[in-house]
Amino acid sequence: CVCVCVCVCVCVLSGCLVTQEGCASLASALSSNPSHLRKLDLSYNHPGDSGAALLSAGLEDPLWRLDTISVEHGGVWRLKPALKKYACDLTLDPNTAHRRLSLSEDNRKVTLVREGQSYPDHPDRFDSWYQVLGREALTGRCYWEVEWEGEVYIGVTYRGITRRGRGGDSRLGLNNKSWGLVCSDGRYSALYNGTATALPPPPAGSTRVGVYLDRPAGSLSFYRVSPGGGGSSDTLTHLHTFCSSFTQEDLLPGVGVGGRGSASLCRF
Known part of the structure:
Protein backbone atom coordinates (compact mmCIF):
# COMPACT_ATOMS: atom_id res chain seq x y z
CA CYS A 1 0.00 0.00 0.00
CA VAL A 2 1.20 3.51 -0.81
CA CYS A 3 0.73 6.51 1.41
CA VAL A 4 -0.35 9.37 -0.83
CA CYS A 5 0.61 12.77 0.54
CA VAL A 6 -0.62 15.91 -1.19
CA LEU A 17 -4.91 -2.91 6.02
CA VAL A 18 -4.12 -0.60 8.95
CA THR A 19 -4.84 -2.33 12.28
CA GLN A 20 -5.24 -1.13 15.86
CA GLU A 21 -1.52 -1.75 16.38
CA GLY A 22 -0.77 0.23 13.22
CA CYS A 23 -2.76 3.16 14.57
CA ALA A 24 -0.72 3.08 17.78
CA SER A 25 2.51 3.21 15.74
CA LEU A 26 1.12 6.01 13.62
CA GLY A 51 -7.00 3.01 17.55
CA ALA A 52 -9.68 5.48 16.53
CA ALA A 53 -9.76 6.99 20.03
CA LEU A 54 -5.97 7.29 20.13
CA LEU A 55 -5.82 9.13 16.83
CA SER A 56 -8.86 11.27 17.58
CA ALA A 57 -7.16 12.42 20.78
CA GLY A 58 -4.42 13.80 18.58
CA LEU A 59 -6.85 16.36 17.21
CA GLU A 60 -6.53 18.11 20.56
CA ASP A 61 -2.72 18.11 20.41
CA PRO A 62 -1.50 21.37 18.80
CA LEU A 63 1.78 19.71 17.80
CA TRP A 64 -0.03 17.34 15.43
CA ARG A 65 -1.70 20.14 13.47
CA LEU A 66 -4.36 17.66 12.34
CA ASP A 67 -7.78 19.00 11.42
CA THR A 68 -9.51 15.85 10.15
CA ILE A 69 -9.19 12.10 10.69
CA SER A 70 -11.42 9.78 8.65
CA VAL A 71 -12.06 6.24 9.95
CA GLU A 72 -15.35 5.51 8.14
CA HIS A 73 -16.28 2.04 6.87
CA GLY A 74 -13.97 0.29 9.32
CA GLY A 75 -14.13 -3.29 10.55
CA VAL A 76 -12.10 -6.45 10.92
CA TRP A 77 -13.17 -7.65 7.45
CA ARG A 78 -11.23 -4.73 5.99
CA LEU A 79 -8.09 -6.76 6.69
CA LYS A 80 -9.02 -9.31 4.04
CA PRO A 81 -6.81 -9.38 0.94
CA ALA A 82 -7.42 -7.51 -2.30
CA LEU A 83 -11.00 -6.43 -3.07
CA LYS A 84 -12.51 -8.59 -0.35
CA PRO A 94 -38.79 -9.65 -1.94
CA ASN A 95 -40.81 -6.52 -2.69
CA THR A 96 -38.98 -6.13 -6.00
CA ALA A 97 -38.97 -9.78 -7.14
CA HIS A 98 -41.00 -10.82 -10.18
CA ARG A 99 -43.64 -13.37 -9.18
CA ARG A 100 -41.90 -16.12 -11.17
CA LEU A 101 -38.80 -15.73 -8.99
CA SER A 102 -38.46 -17.77 -5.81
CA LEU A 103 -36.21 -16.42 -3.05
CA SER A 104 -34.48 -18.73 -0.57
CA GLU A 105 -31.45 -19.00 1.73
CA ASP A 106 -32.41 -15.92 3.75
CA ASN A 107 -33.17 -13.96 0.59
CA ARG A 108 -29.71 -14.56 -0.86
CA LYS A 109 -30.68 -16.98 -3.64
CA VAL A 110 -33.08 -16.40 -6.53
CA THR A 111 -34.43 -19.11 -8.84
CA LEU A 112 -36.72 -18.90 -11.84
CA VAL A 113 -39.71 -21.21 -11.26
CA ARG A 114 -42.77 -22.24 -13.27
CA GLU A 115 -45.46 -21.17 -10.81
CA GLY A 116 -45.98 -17.61 -9.68
CA GLN A 117 -45.21 -16.87 -6.04
CA SER A 118 -47.82 -15.40 -3.72
CA TYR A 119 -46.06 -12.09 -3.25
CA PRO A 120 -48.29 -9.18 -2.26
CA ASP A 121 -48.82 -6.32 -4.67
CA HIS A 122 -46.07 -3.72 -4.40
CA PRO A 123 -45.14 -0.71 -6.55
CA ASP A 124 -41.45 -1.75 -6.52
CA ARG A 125 -42.14 -5.20 -8.04
CA PHE A 126 -41.02 -6.01 -11.60
CA ASP A 127 -44.08 -7.17 -13.50
CA SER A 128 -42.50 -8.33 -16.80
CA TRP A 129 -38.76 -9.01 -16.62
CA TYR A 130 -37.59 -11.79 -14.29
CA GLN A 131 -35.56 -9.51 -12.05
CA VAL A 132 -35.00 -8.68 -8.39
CA LEU A 133 -33.04 -5.91 -6.70
CA GLY A 134 -31.01 -5.86 -3.52
CA ARG A 135 -32.39 -4.49 -0.29
CA GLU A 136 -29.26 -2.58 0.73
CA ALA A 137 -28.11 0.54 -1.14
CA LEU A 138 -24.51 0.59 -2.37
CA THR A 139 -22.34 3.38 -0.99
CA GLY A 140 -18.63 4.15 -1.13
CA ARG A 141 -16.67 1.07 -2.19
CA CYS A 142 -18.48 -2.27 -2.26
CA TYR A 143 -17.47 -5.76 -3.36
CA TRP A 144 -19.73 -8.81 -3.61
CA GLU A 145 -19.77 -12.15 -5.39
CA VAL A 146 -22.53 -14.00 -7.20
CA GLU A 147 -22.67 -17.74 -7.90
CA TRP A 148 -24.73 -18.30 -11.04
CA GLU A 149 -26.29 -21.13 -13.03
CA GLY A 150 -28.12 -21.14 -16.38
CA GLU A 151 -28.54 -17.62 -17.75
CA VAL A 152 -28.17 -14.72 -15.34
CA TYR A 153 -27.89 -10.93 -15.55
CA ILE A 154 -25.76 -9.51 -12.74
CA GLY A 155 -25.87 -5.76 -12.44
CA VAL A 156 -26.22 -2.46 -10.65
CA THR A 157 -29.03 0.02 -11.13
CA TYR A 158 -30.34 3.29 -9.84
CA ARG A 159 -33.30 2.82 -7.55
CA GLY A 160 -35.50 4.70 -10.01
CA ILE A 161 -35.39 2.04 -12.74
CA THR A 162 -38.85 1.41 -14.20
CA ARG A 163 -40.62 -1.64 -12.77
CA ARG A 164 -43.53 -1.85 -15.20
CA GLY A 165 -43.68 -3.17 -18.76
CA ARG A 166 -41.35 -5.12 -20.99
CA GLY A 167 -39.48 -2.20 -22.52
CA GLY A 168 -35.77 -1.56 -22.27
CA ASP A 169 -36.27 1.05 -19.56
CA SER A 170 -37.04 -1.72 -17.05
CA ARG A 171 -34.36 -4.27 -18.06
CA LEU A 172 -30.92 -4.38 -16.46
CA GLY A 173 -28.37 -3.06 -18.95
CA LEU A 174 -30.85 -1.86 -21.59
CA ASN A 175 -31.06 1.74 -20.35
CA ASN A 176 -28.89 4.52 -18.95
CA LYS A 177 -29.95 3.75 -15.38
CA SER A 178 -28.32 0.31 -15.11
CA TRP A 179 -25.23 -1.70 -15.96
CA GLY A 180 -25.02 -5.47 -16.31
CA LEU A 181 -22.97 -8.56 -17.01
CA VAL A 182 -24.77 -11.36 -18.88
CA CYS A 183 -23.55 -14.80 -17.80
CA SER A 184 -24.43 -18.07 -19.46
CA ASP A 185 -22.73 -21.30 -20.47
CA GLY A 186 -20.03 -20.35 -22.94
CA ARG A 187 -20.39 -16.57 -22.93
CA TYR A 188 -20.02 -13.34 -20.98
CA SER A 189 -21.11 -9.95 -22.24
CA ALA A 190 -21.18 -6.50 -20.68
CA LEU A 191 -24.38 -4.53 -21.21
CA TYR A 192 -25.19 -0.82 -20.85
CA ASN A 193 -27.90 1.28 -22.47
CA GLY A 194 -28.68 -1.53 -24.90
CA THR A 195 -25.10 -1.91 -26.14
CA ALA A 196 -23.52 -5.32 -25.57
CA THR A 197 -19.76 -5.89 -25.43
CA ALA A 198 -18.69 -9.48 -25.99
CA LEU A 199 -16.12 -10.74 -23.48
CA PRO A 200 -13.87 -13.81 -23.42
CA PRO A 201 -16.03 -16.85 -22.61
CA PRO A 202 -15.76 -18.39 -19.15
CA PRO A 203 -13.84 -21.66 -18.83
CA ALA A 204 -15.85 -24.78 -18.11
CA GLY A 205 -17.08 -24.86 -14.52
CA SER A 206 -16.55 -21.15 -13.90
CA THR A 207 -19.74 -19.95 -12.23
CA ARG A 208 -18.73 -17.19 -9.82
CA VAL A 209 -18.51 -13.47 -10.59
CA GLY A 210 -17.12 -10.69 -8.41
CA VAL A 211 -18.52 -7.17 -8.62
CA TYR A 212 -16.63 -4.11 -7.36
CA LEU A 213 -18.25 -0.70 -7.20
CA ASP A 214 -16.01 2.26 -6.41
CA ARG A 215 -18.60 4.98 -6.40
CA PRO A 216 -16.22 7.86 -5.47
CA ALA A 217 -13.92 6.89 -8.36
CA GLY A 218 -16.84 6.36 -10.74
CA SER A 219 -16.10 2.75 -11.70
CA LEU A 220 -18.00 -0.54 -11.72
CA SER A 221 -15.91 -3.65 -12.44
CA PHE A 222 -16.72 -7.31 -12.98
CA TYR A 223 -14.35 -10.22 -12.33
CA ARG A 224 -14.31 -13.96 -12.89
CA THR A 241 -15.16 -1.98 -16.19
CA PHE A 242 -17.87 0.63 -16.69
CA CYS A 243 -17.10 4.27 -15.90
CA SER A 244 -19.78 6.72 -14.76
CA SER A 245 -20.12 9.66 -12.39
CA PHE A 246 -22.78 7.80 -10.33
CA THR A 247 -24.06 11.12 -9.05
CA GLN A 248 -27.78 10.41 -9.12
CA GLU A 249 -29.96 8.52 -6.62
CA ASP A 250 -29.28 5.35 -4.64
CA LEU A 251 -27.56 2.47 -6.41
CA LEU A 252 -28.78 -1.09 -5.84
CA PRO A 253 -27.47 -4.50 -6.89
CA GLY A 254 -29.74 -6.37 -9.28
CA VAL A 255 -30.14 -9.86 -10.70
CA GLY A 256 -32.09 -11.02 -13.74
CA VAL A 257 -32.68 -14.73 -14.38
CA GLY A 258 -33.32 -16.62 -17.62
CA GLY A 259 -34.37 -20.21 -18.37
CA ARG A 260 -33.29 -22.77 -15.76
CA GLY A 261 -31.35 -19.98 -14.08
CA SER A 262 -30.49 -19.20 -10.49
CA ALA A 263 -28.11 -16.88 -8.68
CA SER A 264 -26.84 -16.67 -5.10
CA LEU A 265 -25.24 -13.78 -3.25
CA CYS A 266 -22.18 -15.34 -1.65
CA ARG A 267 -21.38 -15.07 2.03
CA PHE A 268 -17.89 -14.00 3.09
Whole structure:
Protein backbone atom coordinates (compact mmCIF):
# COMPACT_ATOMS: atom_id res chain seq x y z
CA CYS A 1 0.00 0.00 0.00
CA VAL A 2 1.20 3.51 -0.81
CA CYS A 3 0.73 6.51 1.41
CA VAL A 4 -0.35 9.37 -0.83
CA CYS A 5 0.61 12.77 0.54
CA VAL A 6 -0.62 15.91 -1.19
CA CYS A 7 1.14 19.21 -0.52
CA VAL A 8 2.45 17.73 2.74
CA CYS A 9 -1.05 18.24 4.14
CA VAL A 10 -3.08 15.09 3.34
CA CYS A 11 -2.15 11.43 3.94
CA VAL A 12 -4.41 8.84 2.30
CA LEU A 13 -4.13 5.33 3.76
CA SER A 14 -7.60 4.21 2.72
CA GLY A 15 -7.87 0.42 2.38
CA CYS A 16 -4.24 -0.16 3.42
CA LEU A 17 -4.91 -2.91 6.02
CA VAL A 18 -4.12 -0.60 8.95
CA THR A 19 -4.84 -2.33 12.28
CA GLN A 20 -5.24 -1.13 15.86
CA GLU A 21 -1.52 -1.75 16.38
CA GLY A 22 -0.77 0.23 13.22
CA CYS A 23 -2.76 3.16 14.57
CA ALA A 24 -0.72 3.08 17.78
CA SER A 25 2.51 3.21 15.74
CA LEU A 26 1.12 6.01 13.62
CA ALA A 27 0.11 8.01 16.69
CA SER A 28 3.56 7.51 18.17
CA ALA A 29 5.22 8.71 14.98
CA LEU A 30 3.04 11.80 14.82
CA SER A 31 3.79 12.62 18.45
CA SER A 32 7.55 12.20 18.16
CA ASN A 33 7.86 13.89 14.78
CA PRO A 34 5.23 16.61 14.36
CA SER A 35 4.49 17.41 10.73
CA HIS A 36 2.37 19.68 8.58
CA LEU A 37 -0.17 16.88 8.12
CA ARG A 38 -3.67 18.34 8.21
CA LYS A 39 -5.87 15.46 7.04
CA LEU A 40 -5.49 11.71 7.64
CA ASP A 41 -7.68 9.26 5.70
CA LEU A 42 -7.87 5.81 7.33
CA SER A 43 -11.20 4.73 5.86
CA TYR A 44 -11.72 1.05 4.98
CA ASN A 45 -9.22 -0.13 7.60
CA HIS A 46 -9.54 -1.71 11.05
CA PRO A 47 -8.41 0.88 13.60
CA GLY A 48 -10.79 -0.53 16.22
CA ASP A 49 -12.20 1.59 19.02
CA SER A 50 -8.83 2.00 20.71
CA GLY A 51 -7.00 3.01 17.55
CA ALA A 52 -9.68 5.48 16.53
CA ALA A 53 -9.76 6.99 20.03
CA LEU A 54 -5.97 7.29 20.13
CA LEU A 55 -5.82 9.13 16.83
CA SER A 56 -8.86 11.27 17.58
CA ALA A 57 -7.16 12.42 20.78
CA GLY A 58 -4.42 13.80 18.58
CA LEU A 59 -6.85 16.36 17.21
CA GLU A 60 -6.53 18.11 20.56
CA ASP A 61 -2.72 18.11 20.41
CA PRO A 62 -1.50 21.37 18.80
CA LEU A 63 1.78 19.71 17.80
CA TRP A 64 -0.03 17.34 15.43
CA ARG A 65 -1.70 20.14 13.47
CA LEU A 66 -4.36 17.66 12.34
CA ASP A 67 -7.78 19.00 11.42
CA THR A 68 -9.51 15.85 10.15
CA ILE A 69 -9.19 12.10 10.69
CA SER A 70 -11.42 9.78 8.65
CA VAL A 71 -12.06 6.24 9.95
CA GLU A 72 -15.35 5.51 8.14
CA HIS A 73 -16.28 2.04 6.87
CA GLY A 74 -13.97 0.29 9.32
CA GLY A 75 -14.13 -3.29 10.55
CA VAL A 76 -12.10 -6.45 10.92
CA TRP A 77 -13.17 -7.65 7.45
CA ARG A 78 -11.23 -4.73 5.99
CA LEU A 79 -8.09 -6.76 6.69
CA LYS A 80 -9.02 -9.31 4.04
CA PRO A 81 -6.81 -9.38 0.94
CA ALA A 82 -7.42 -7.51 -2.30
CA LEU A 83 -11.00 -6.43 -3.07
CA LYS A 84 -12.51 -8.59 -0.35
CA LYS A 85 -11.60 -5.88 2.13
CA TYR A 86 -14.56 -4.01 0.62
CA ALA A 87 -16.95 -6.96 0.98
CA CYS A 88 -20.53 -6.01 1.81
CA ASP A 89 -23.35 -8.16 3.16
CA LEU A 90 -26.22 -8.02 0.68
CA THR A 91 -29.68 -9.58 0.50
CA LEU A 92 -32.44 -9.54 -2.09
CA ASP A 93 -35.61 -7.50 -1.63
CA PRO A 94 -38.79 -9.65 -1.94
CA ASN A 95 -40.81 -6.52 -2.69
CA THR A 96 -38.98 -6.13 -6.00
CA ALA A 97 -38.97 -9.78 -7.14
CA HIS A 98 -41.00 -10.82 -10.18
CA ARG A 99 -43.64 -13.37 -9.18
CA ARG A 100 -41.90 -16.12 -11.17
CA LEU A 101 -38.80 -15.73 -8.99
CA SER A 102 -38.46 -17.77 -5.81
CA LEU A 103 -36.21 -16.42 -3.05
CA SER A 104 -34.48 -18.73 -0.57
CA GLU A 105 -31.45 -19.00 1.73
CA ASP A 106 -32.41 -15.92 3.75
CA ASN A 107 -33.17 -13.96 0.59
CA ARG A 108 -29.71 -14.56 -0.86
CA LYS A 109 -30.68 -16.98 -3.64
CA VAL A 110 -33.08 -16.40 -6.53
CA THR A 111 -34.43 -19.11 -8.84
CA LEU A 112 -36.72 -18.90 -11.84
CA VAL A 113 -39.71 -21.21 -11.26
CA ARG A 114 -42.77 -22.24 -13.27
CA GLU A 115 -45.46 -21.17 -10.81
CA GLY A 116 -45.98 -17.61 -9.68
CA GLN A 117 -45.21 -16.87 -6.04
CA SER A 118 -47.82 -15.40 -3.72
CA TYR A 119 -46.06 -12.09 -3.25
CA PRO A 120 -48.29 -9.18 -2.26
CA ASP A 121 -48.82 -6.32 -4.67
CA HIS A 122 -46.07 -3.72 -4.40
CA PRO A 123 -45.14 -0.71 -6.55
CA ASP A 124 -41.45 -1.75 -6.52
CA ARG A 125 -42.14 -5.20 -8.04
CA PHE A 126 -41.02 -6.01 -11.60
CA ASP A 127 -44.08 -7.17 -13.50
CA SER A 128 -42.50 -8.33 -16.80
CA TRP A 129 -38.76 -9.01 -16.62
CA TYR A 130 -37.59 -11.79 -14.29
CA GLN A 131 -35.56 -9.51 -12.05
CA VAL A 132 -35.00 -8.68 -8.39
CA LEU A 133 -33.04 -5.91 -6.70
CA GLY A 134 -31.01 -5.86 -3.52
CA ARG A 135 -32.39 -4.49 -0.29
CA GLU A 136 -29.26 -2.58 0.73
CA ALA A 137 -28.11 0.54 -1.14
CA LEU A 138 -24.51 0.59 -2.37
CA THR A 139 -22.34 3.38 -0.99
CA GLY A 140 -18.63 4.15 -1.13
CA ARG A 141 -16.67 1.07 -2.19
CA CYS A 142 -18.48 -2.27 -2.26
CA TYR A 143 -17.47 -5.76 -3.36
CA TRP A 144 -19.73 -8.81 -3.61
CA GLU A 145 -19.77 -12.15 -5.39
CA VAL A 146 -22.53 -14.00 -7.20
CA GLU A 147 -22.67 -17.74 -7.90
CA TRP A 148 -24.73 -18.30 -11.04
CA GLU A 149 -26.29 -21.13 -13.03
CA GLY A 150 -28.12 -21.14 -16.38
CA GLU A 151 -28.54 -17.62 -17.75
CA VAL A 152 -28.17 -14.72 -15.34
CA TYR A 153 -27.89 -10.93 -15.55
CA ILE A 154 -25.76 -9.51 -12.74
CA GLY A 155 -25.87 -5.76 -12.44
CA VAL A 156 -26.22 -2.46 -10.65
CA THR A 157 -29.03 0.02 -11.13
CA TYR A 158 -30.34 3.29 -9.84
CA ARG A 159 -33.30 2.82 -7.55
CA GLY A 160 -35.50 4.70 -10.01
CA ILE A 161 -35.39 2.04 -12.74
CA THR A 162 -38.85 1.41 -14.20
CA ARG A 163 -40.62 -1.64 -12.77
CA ARG A 164 -43.53 -1.85 -15.20
CA GLY A 165 -43.68 -3.17 -18.76
CA ARG A 166 -41.35 -5.12 -20.99
CA GLY A 167 -39.48 -2.20 -22.52
CA GLY A 168 -35.77 -1.56 -22.27
CA ASP A 169 -36.27 1.05 -19.56
CA SER A 170 -37.04 -1.72 -17.05
CA ARG A 171 -34.36 -4.27 -18.06
CA LEU A 172 -30.92 -4.38 -16.46
CA GLY A 173 -28.37 -3.06 -18.95
CA LEU A 174 -30.85 -1.86 -21.59
CA ASN A 175 -31.06 1.74 -20.35
CA ASN A 176 -28.89 4.52 -18.95
CA LYS A 177 -29.95 3.75 -15.38
CA SER A 178 -28.32 0.31 -15.11
CA TRP A 179 -25.23 -1.70 -15.96
CA GLY A 180 -25.02 -5.47 -16.31
CA LEU A 181 -22.97 -8.56 -17.01
CA VAL A 182 -24.77 -11.36 -18.88
CA CYS A 183 -23.55 -14.80 -17.80
CA SER A 184 -24.43 -18.07 -19.46
CA ASP A 185 -22.73 -21.30 -20.47
CA GLY A 186 -20.03 -20.35 -22.94
CA ARG A 187 -20.39 -16.57 -22.93
CA TYR A 188 -20.02 -13.34 -20.98
CA SER A 189 -21.11 -9.95 -22.24
CA ALA A 190 -21.18 -6.50 -20.68
CA LEU A 191 -24.38 -4.53 -21.21
CA TYR A 192 -25.19 -0.82 -20.85
CA ASN A 193 -27.90 1.28 -22.47
CA GLY A 194 -28.68 -1.53 -24.90
CA THR A 195 -25.10 -1.91 -26.14
CA ALA A 196 -23.52 -5.32 -25.57
CA THR A 197 -19.76 -5.89 -25.43
CA ALA A 198 -18.69 -9.48 -25.99
CA LEU A 199 -16.12 -10.74 -23.48
CA PRO A 200 -13.87 -13.81 -23.42
CA PRO A 201 -16.03 -16.85 -22.61
CA PRO A 202 -15.76 -18.39 -19.15
CA PRO A 203 -13.84 -21.66 -18.83
CA ALA A 204 -15.85 -24.78 -18.11
CA GLY A 205 -17.08 -24.86 -14.52
CA SER A 206 -16.55 -21.15 -13.90
CA THR A 207 -19.74 -19.95 -12.23
CA ARG A 208 -18.73 -17.19 -9.82
CA VAL A 209 -18.51 -13.47 -10.59
CA GLY A 210 -17.12 -10.69 -8.41
CA VAL A 211 -18.52 -7.17 -8.62
CA TYR A 212 -16.63 -4.11 -7.36
CA LEU A 213 -18.25 -0.70 -7.20
CA ASP A 214 -16.01 2.26 -6.41
CA ARG A 215 -18.60 4.98 -6.40
CA PRO A 216 -16.22 7.86 -5.47
CA ALA A 217 -13.92 6.89 -8.36
CA GLY A 218 -16.84 6.36 -10.74
CA SER A 219 -16.10 2.75 -11.70
CA LEU A 220 -18.00 -0.54 -11.72
CA SER A 221 -15.91 -3.65 -12.44
CA PHE A 222 -16.72 -7.31 -12.98
CA TYR A 223 -14.35 -10.22 -12.33
CA ARG A 224 -14.31 -13.96 -12.89
CA VAL A 225 -13.56 -15.64 -9.55
CA SER A 226 -11.46 -18.82 -9.58
CA PRO A 227 -11.00 -20.70 -6.30
CA GLY A 228 -7.43 -20.84 -5.04
CA GLY A 229 -5.79 -24.21 -4.53
CA GLY A 230 -3.90 -25.44 -1.53
CA GLY A 231 -5.42 -22.87 0.79
CA SER A 232 -4.39 -19.90 -1.35
CA SER A 233 -6.66 -16.94 -2.01
CA ASP A 234 -9.16 -16.87 -4.86
CA THR A 235 -7.94 -15.48 -8.18
CA LEU A 236 -9.80 -12.55 -9.74
CA THR A 237 -9.67 -12.17 -13.53
CA HIS A 238 -10.85 -8.79 -14.77
CA LEU A 239 -13.72 -8.96 -17.25
CA HIS A 240 -14.97 -5.42 -17.80
CA THR A 241 -15.16 -1.98 -16.19
CA PHE A 242 -17.87 0.63 -16.69
CA CYS A 243 -17.10 4.27 -15.90
CA SER A 244 -19.78 6.72 -14.76
CA SER A 245 -20.12 9.66 -12.39
CA PHE A 246 -22.78 7.80 -10.33
CA THR A 247 -24.06 11.12 -9.05
CA GLN A 248 -27.78 10.41 -9.12
CA GLU A 249 -29.96 8.52 -6.62
CA ASP A 250 -29.28 5.35 -4.64
CA LEU A 251 -27.56 2.47 -6.41
CA LEU A 252 -28.78 -1.09 -5.84
CA PRO A 253 -27.47 -4.50 -6.89
CA GLY A 254 -29.74 -6.37 -9.28
CA VAL A 255 -30.14 -9.86 -10.70
CA GLY A 256 -32.09 -11.02 -13.74
CA VAL A 257 -32.68 -14.73 -14.38
CA GLY A 258 -33.32 -16.62 -17.62
CA GLY A 259 -34.37 -20.21 -18.37
CA ARG A 260 -33.29 -22.77 -15.76
CA GLY A 261 -31.35 -19.98 -14.08
CA SER A 262 -30.49 -19.20 -10.49
CA ALA A 263 -28.11 -16.88 -8.68
CA SER A 264 -26.84 -16.67 -5.10
CA LEU A 265 -25.24 -13.78 -3.25
CA CYS A 266 -22.18 -15.34 -1.65
CA ARG A 267 -21.38 -15.07 2.03
CA PHE A 268 -17.89 -14.00 3.09
